[in-house]
Amino acid sequence: MRIGIIGLGLIGGSFAMALRAATGTEHESIWAVERDATVRSGATSAGVVDTAFASVNQAPIENTDVVLLCLHPAACVDMLPLIAPRLSPGAILSDVCGIKGPVAARAREVFPASDAGPWFIGGHPMAGKERGGYANASPTLFQRAHYLLCPEGAPPDAVERLRGLAKRVGCIDVILTDPSTHDTNIAYTSQMMHVLALAICEQQPFAGSFGFEGNSFRGATRVAALEADLWAELFWDNRQALARVLDELTGKLGEYHVLLTEGNREALARRLRETSDMKKAMEKR
Amino acid sequence: MRIGIIGLGLIGGSFAMALRAATGTEHESIWAVERDATVRSGATSAGVVDTAFASVNQAPIENTDVVLLCLHPAACVDMLPLIAPRLSPGAILSDVCGIKGPVAARAREVFPASDAGPWFIGGHPMAGKERGGYANASPTLFQRAHYLLCPEGAPPDAVERLRGLAKRVGCIDVILTDPSTHDTNIAYTSQMMHVLALAICEQQPFAGSFGFEGNSFRGATRVAALEADLWAELFWDNRQALARVLDELTGKLGEYHVLLTEGNREALARRLRETSDMKKAMEKR
Numbered sequence: 199m200r201i202g203i204i205g206l207g208l209i210g211g212s213f214a215m216a217l218r219a220a221t222g223t224e225h226e227s228i229w230a231v232e233r234d235a236t237v238r239s240g241a242t243s244a245g246v247v248d249t250a251f252a253s254v255n256q257a258p259i260e261n262t263d264v265v266l267l268c269l270h271p272a273a274c275v276d277m278l279p280l281i282a283p284r285l286s287p288g289a290i291l292s293d294v295c296g297i298k299g300p301v302a303a304r305a306r307e308v309f310p311a312s313d314a315g316p317w318f319i320g321g322h323p324m325a326g327k328e329r330g331g332y333a334n335a336s337p338t339l340f341q342r343a344h345y346l347l348c349p350e351g352a353p354p355d356a357v358e359r360l361r362g363l364a365k366r367v368g369c370i371d372v373i374l375t376d377p378s379t380h381d382t383n384i385a386y387t388s389q390m391m392h393v394l395a396l397a398i399c400e401q402q403p404f405a406g407s408f409g410f411e412g413n414s415f416r417g418a419t420r421v422a423a424l425e426a427d428l429w430a431e432l433f434w435d436n437r438q439a440l441a442r443v444l445d446e447l448t449g450k451l452g453e454y455h456v457l458l459t460e461g462n463r464e465a466l467a468r469r470l471r472e473t474s475d476m477k478k479a480m481e482k483r
Numbered sequence: 484m485r486i487g488i489i490g491l492g493l494i495g496g497s498f499a500m501a502l503r504a505a506t507g508t509e510h511e512s513i514w515a516v517e518r519d520a521t522v523r524s525g526a527t528s529a530g531v532v533d534t535a536f537a538s539v540n541q542a543p544i545e546n547t548d549v550v551l552l553c554l555h556p557a558a559c560v561d562m563l564p565l566i567a568p569r570l571s572p573g574a575i576l577s578d579v580c581g582i583k584g585p586v587a588a589r590a591r592e593v594f595p596a597s598d599a600g601p602w603f604i605g606g607h608p609m610a611g612k613e614r615g616g617y618a619n620a621s622p623t624l625f626q627r628a629h630y631l632l633c634p635e636g637a638p639p640d641a642v643e644r645l646r647g648l649a650k651r652v653g654c655i656d657v658i659l660t661d662p663s664t665h666d667t668n669i670a671y672t673s674q675m676m677h678v679l680a681l682a683i684c685e686q687q688p689f690a691g692s693f694g695f696e697g698n699s700f701r702g703a704t705r706v707a708a709l710e711a712d713l714w715a716e717l718f719w720d721n722r723q724a725l726a727r728v729l730d731e732l733t734g735k736l737g738e739y740h741v742l743l744t745e746g747n748r749e750a751l752a753r754r755l756r757e758t759s760d761m762k763k764a765m766e767k768r
Contacts (some may be wrong), residue, residue, distance in 0.1 A: 322695035324586035328763075344694050373694040383695040386688040394679065396758045401728065403671040405765070409629050409658040410668040412609035414676035417702030422762040430752035437743040442647035443686065444740050448733055450682035455729050458722040467715035473681045477707040478613075480690070 199226050199451050201363075202257060202265040204277065206232040206241055206250070208327055209294045209326060210268030211335030214246045216367035219337040234399035237332045250321040259284040264359060267322075270428050271435060275304045278318075282308040285316035290356050292321040296384065296432045298348050298377035306350075317356050320348035320377060323369060324388070338368065345369040349375050351417040392429055395422035484511050486648075487542060487550040489527055489562065491517040491535070493612060494579045496552030496620030499531045501652035504622040516542050522617045549644060549749050551606075552578040555713050556720060560589045563603075567593040570601035570748040575641050577606040581669065581717045583633050583662035591635075602641050605633035605662060608654060609673070613708040623653065630654040670724035677714055678729060680707035 201217065205209045229230055230247040232238050238250035246480050251257045259265060259281060267281070268272050274293050281291055295301050298320045305318035325343035327334050345364035348409070349357045350478070362370045370454075375383075399422040433440055457466045486502065488495045499513055515532040516539050517523050522730040523535035536542045544550060544566055552559050552566070563586070566576055576594075580586050583605045590603035610628035612619050630649035634642045646657045660668075675677050683689070718725055742751045 244751075316710060325693070326697070343697065346695065371694070375695075380695070383688065383692040386686065387692050387695045387700045388697055390683075391703050391705055393736065393739050394703060395699070396755065397732055397739060398675075398760055398763075399762045399765075400735050401669065401671065401731050403728065407668040407672050409656070409673045410609070410631065410660075410665070412611070412628065414680070414706045415672045417675055417705055418676050418679060419762070420702055421699045422759060423766060424755065424759045426752055426756035426759050430755050433653075433743065433755075434748040434751060441740050441743040443688065444736055444743070447687050448736050448740070450685050451678070451729055451733050454678050454682060455726050455733070458718065458726040458729070463715060463719040466719060467711055470681065470709065470715050470718075471711035473685055474707060474709045474711050477681075477684045477704070480684075480693075481708060 199359075200262045201226060201228045201265065202230070202259065203247070203260040203268055204231045204254060204257075204265065204281075205229065206230050206234075206237050206247070206332050206335075207268060208330040208332070208334050208339070209323065210266065211237075211241065211246070211332040212325075212337065212339035213266060213268065213367055214241065214296075215335055215337035216340055217363070218246055220366040227323050229257060229262070232332075234332070240261035241332070254280060260286055262286075262289060264290045264292065264363065267291065269293070271295045271297055271300060271431050275302050276303050279308045282316070282318070287312070287314040287316065289316040290352070290359060291318050292314060292360060294321055296322060296388065298322065298380040300348065300435055302348060302377040311351070315352075315356065315368075317352040319350070319352045319360055320380075321358060321360065322346040322380065322384075323364070323367075328421060328425075330425050330428070337416055340364075341368040342370045343368070345372045346380055347372055347374055348380060349374060350376065369446070381436050382439050385436050386443045389433055389436060390447065391441050392421050392424055393433070394447075395419045396424075398422070410442045484549065485545065485547045486511060486513045487515070488513065488532070488553055489516045489539060489550065490553035491515050491519075491522050491532070491617050491620075492553060493504075493617070493619050493624070494608065495551065496522075496526065496531070496617040497610075497624035498551060498553065498579075498608075498652055499526065500620055500622035501625055502648070505529055505651040512548070514542060517617075519617070526617070538594070539565060545571055547574060548619065549575045549577065549648065554578070556580045556582055556716050558584060559586050563589050564593045564699065567601070567603070568724040572597070572599040572601065574601040575637070575644060576601060576603045577610055577645060578731075579606055580674065581607060582720045582749040583607065585720055587633060587635065587662040596636070598638075598756050600637075600641065602637040604635070604637045604641060604645055605665075606645065607631040607665065607669075608652075613706060613710075615710050625649075626653040627655045628653070630657045630679055632657055632659055633665060634659060637662065651736070666721050670721050671728045674718055674721060674725050675728050675732065677704075677706050677709055678725070679732075680704045681709075681751040683707070705761070
């Protein structure tokens with residue numbers, strides 16, 4: 199298989215490293231497009247990719263089986279019309295954005311409806327780090343992560359090709375979904391967690407409580423050290439769904455506030471028992 | 484040193500295991516009081532403790548240097564007057580409760596003011612697991628955890644004795660504080676994280692979003708599978724401080740809601756930049 203990766207940042211770099219570390223991929227060729235000359239020479243001399251180009255114009259898009267756009271959402275949307283017309287029949291273009299609606303909408307415009315392909319299949323590996331860039335990339339980034347795919351009209355064998363790549367970089371499974379379901383779910387499972395982490399760190403006791411934190415605090419606030427521009431883009435493109443789940447959460451927190459200030463210990467214990475039992479049951483599934 | 488552990492649950496069991504696994508503790512004797520006969524025989528036959536008693540009446544409190552109460556807060560408060568009169572001069576009684584006010588208040592009543600001791604020094608190792616009990620105890624539970632101590636009137640050498648134990652079970656440091664500061668800080672760093680985890684898991688999308696979760700979700704919701712009775716006790720005993728930080732958090736989340744529904748992307752990005760920069764700077768300290 200001939201694979202192209204556009205953008206050797208945290209995700210693109212980790213993807214290339216993970217592919218190269220996997221067995222049975224010795225005969226695959228991987229090229230990359232990356233603006234940063236230091237990253238290009240680092241990645242080629244380390245053997246992470248075979249070739250690295252400064253611009254997408256130089257890349258052999260026409261002779262590539264799977265092209266992976268590893269850019270932020272707006273850059274991804276801008277790149278779609280430059281790539282789509284150059285893909286060969288049967289080729290797959292995918293991306294790794296944390297929001298799928300805007301990318302999928304643009305892809306529908308620039309991809310010809312064709313049974314023979316090329317096809318666009320939106321993707322989202324549920325893995326990341328607080329700090330981006332190739333310097334933080336790692337071949338183990340995707341270990342045990344879900345890989346979300348939005349096949350829309352693409353045929354099963356094209357989906358299988360991406361599933362194979364997802365498995366080889368270490369993902370635990372591939373979840374097939376559609377852009378709208380993806381964005382609604384992600385507002386809750388991912389974006390809201392990032393808003394929460396930020397909000398907690400903005401509270402007055404934050405600076406004065408060093409030394410009092412345990413793993414629950416670390417777990418809930420780790421992602422507050424986020425890449426601001428990327429996450430502002432993700433939040434903003436999904437703001438309705440995000441505002442909705444934040445609103446629901448605020449309501450739940452308000453109920454706990456009432457239990458603490460106007461309730462009684464028995465009612466509080468009952469609620470804790472119900473929710474913790476439900477969480478434990480869900481983990482066992 | 485002769486050490487007594489009252490309650491071989493998750494914390495007491497892990498403490499005994501960690502002490503036994505540490506070097507230079509071969510000549511220490513450790514006894515335990517534990518109601519559960521299976522746990523008693525398991526812990527003694529595994530060499531985790533030298534002797535285990537079914538009741539505190541049988542335990543050699545009089546001949547022990549450090550007694551550690553590893554019980555839930557209310558049980559701890561009830562046990563204090565049964566232990567304090569039996570401790571020898573120079574001995575230390577400590578506990579491991581997640582809230583220090585009620586235990587410290589009762590300790591002040593039952594401990595005679597004496598320069599020669601015995602002394603009560605409240606303690607709180609910032610470590611735990613969702614599932615309690617000796618079956619989940621582990622010698623590595625305290626690795627890299629903060630150990631909070633409230634020495635109040637105890638002399639430095641008594642504090643040093645507990646600090647030594649904390650280091651030997653693997654804690655990263657010992658933070659000296661007082662019960663009131665402890666409870667205010669813990670409402671924010673620990674109890675609020677548990678309320679949040681519960682509230683997130685109570686939201687409508689919870690059950691339908693399996694497969695869409697990443698590490699931010701896992702980190703923020705792990706502790707929702709909590710021991711309901713223990714945490715209802717901790718929340719209730721600290722309800723004013725907990726309600727206050729929940730209120731503050733709700734206000735912050737409301738600000739994000741406004742930014743998403745009435746603001747603009749630039750203002751949102753600015754806020755993310757400020758908070759993430761602050762979090763990154765704090766991590767570097």
